[in-house]
Amino acid sequence: MTEPTRHDTRLDRFVDNYSERTNGMRVSAVRALFAVANRPEIVSLAGGMPNIADLPLPDIAESMAEMVRTRGTQIMQYGSGQGEPEFREQILDVMALEGITAHPDDVVVTAGSQQGLDLVTRIFCNPGDVVLAESPSYVGALGTFLSYQAEVVHVPCDDDGLNPTALRETIARVQAEGKRIKFLYTIPNFNNPSGVTQPLHRRREVLEVCRAGGVLVVEDNPYGLLALDADPVPAMRSLDDEVIYLGSFSKTFAPGFRVGWVLAPHAVREKLTLAQESATLCPPVFSQFAIGNYLRNHDWKGQVDVFRDMYRDRRDAMLSTLHETMPAGTSWTQPAGGFFVWVTLPEGLDAQAMLPRGVNARVAFVPGSAFYADGQGARNVRLSFCFPPAERIQLGVKRFADVVRRELEVMATFGVHTSPIEPRMPAGPAPDLS
Numbered sequence: 001m002t003e004p005t006r007h008d009t010r011l012d013r014f015v016d017n018y019s020e021r022t023n024g025m026r027v028s029a030v031r032a033l034f035a036v037a038n039r040p041e042i043v044s045l046a047g048g049m050p051n052i053a054d055l056p057l058p059d060i061a062e063s064m065a066e067m068v069r070t071r072g073t074q075i076m077q078y079g080s081g082q083g084e085p086e087f088r089e090q091i092l093d094v095m096a097l098e099g100i101t102a103h104p105d106d107v108v109v110t111a112g113s114q115q116g117l118d119l120v121t122r123i124f125c126n127p128g129d130v131v132l133a134e135s136p137s138y139v140g141a142l143g144t145f146l147s148y149q150a151e152v153v154h155v156p157c158d159d160d161g162l163n164p165t166a167l168r169e170t171i172a173r174v175q176a177e178g179k180r181i182k183f184l185y186t187i188p189n190f191n192n193p194s195g196v197t198q199p200l201h202r203r204r205e206v207l208e209v210c211r212a213g214g215v216l217v218v219e220d221n222p223y224g225l226l227a228l229d230a231d232p233v234p235a236m237r238s239l240d241d242e243v244i245y246l247g248s249f250s251k252t253f254a255p256g257f258r259v260g261w262v263l264a265p266h267a268v269r270e271k272l273t274l275a276q277e278s279a280t281l282c283p284p285v286f287s288q289f290a291i292g293n294y295l296r297n298h299d300w301k302g303q304v305d306v307f308r309d310m311y312r313d314r315r316d317a318m319l320s321t322l323h324e325t326m327p328a329g330t331s332w333t334q335p336a337g338g339f340f341v342w343v344t345l346p347e348g349l350d351a352q353a354m355l356p357r358g359v360n361a362r363v364a365f366v367p368g369s370a371f372y373a374d375g376q377g378a379r380n381v382r383l384s385f386c387f388p389p390a391e392r393i394q395l396g397v398k399r400f401a402d403v404v405r406r407e408l409e410v411m412a413t414f415g416v417h418t419s420p421i422e423p424r425m426p427a428g429p430a431p432d433l434s
Helices: 020-024 029-037 057-075 085-096 112-124 139-147 164-176 200-213 266-280 285-297 300-325 351-360 390-413
Strands: 107-110 130-134 151-155 181-186 216-220 244-248 260-263 340-344 380-384
Touching: 057 285, 085 107, 085 244, 085 260, 085 285, 107 112, 107 266, 112 139, 112 181, 112 216, 112 244, 112 260, 112 266, 130 139, 130 164, 139 151, 151 164, 164 181, 164 200, 181 200, 200 216, 300 340, 300 390, 351 390, 380 390
Parallel strands: 130 151, 130 181, 181 216, 216 244
Antiparallel strands: 107 260, 244 260, 340 380
16 A cells, blocks of 8 residues: 655654654545635535524523533533433434444444444554445545544446446455455435435345445435425344444434444444443543433433424525536436535536635535545535525525536636536436435
8 A cells, every 4th residue: 555645844843753643634625625615705515514593492401400410420420431321212212214223232322424434444444454435425434534543445336326347346345456445435314415215125235235245334314304305214233134324313312412323233233332422431421311311301302303404495506506507517406305515517627726716705615525535526516505504505506507607618618628518407206215
């Protein structure tokens, strides 16, 4: 494996003390945009922050205050490295909505699903090991894999997510090169960043290919309950008990508590618990009790429905405005849930080069190259519809369309040839996910 080139500065007197692992660390493209995107005049279609304004905050505050008054000495103390037993039981009720049956002993509570991903990577990956990932894939996952010096190999996708034929060929090619594939990382529900969902038949095919190739599957599912057009598709874990499943309360309750979980086969759970104890001693105890209190005393399923209605309105506002304003040669995905739309720009445009001009036009977006480990994605953009209200989304998309149109005008002025592709229309029936 070729060692990455260091880009440290000699102004840092500790430069010779860092581990080789720090070579793989990189700044999140989304986090790098925060300072700009938070300016009030900017419409940010960049970040994936959920809208928690629709939560019944006064009721939640009252029940939490009562919890502190009656159980304060317990909920502010150290806890189990695996997570509180009662809370792990409640997590089973959440997963049951996607067809998962499990035992609470096989659940490990984490500081968000991001920490769960870090722990999974830590216990499986040695430097040079291969992680297979969708094309494109979640930027936070890519950063984690690279920080552990794993090699990310992207698997081609189509409108139904991972392509099983391409997956089979990729596994065979990587193994023929003498490399070890540690797992396939996939977001089958409303992929971040593409918004694409794997239908049930495709999930079965992917699992079959991985079983035949001896490849573990890690299913990341932060958006699964936020299906906007139909009931959630059964999780991959519901089809195969050897799938490692990552869940989160950040999208269905509130991200500030930083609570997620890993559901894993028993032997893997043991290793995860040891890794968790070495990282944090125990996951945040107060946060677990706070979310458990919410699940017990509030209509959390009804609140998920409130979120679904709100995000559906915002998604539809984005899709309709893209249809009305984007120039020919642009296409985009039709997410059935989640937070994101994946835009493909006309040939010849570069989203990263466009970004400063987008900021000048008072709209922020994430260039597609952030979601690849190998330099792909120059013509892609991730647009998020989760946080701004519908009217701000419409304004932001119009500004984005103006930026794209001006880029095309510059290309035309200098005689650059483009080959337009037909835009994917946002209207029409929901996709068949059975």
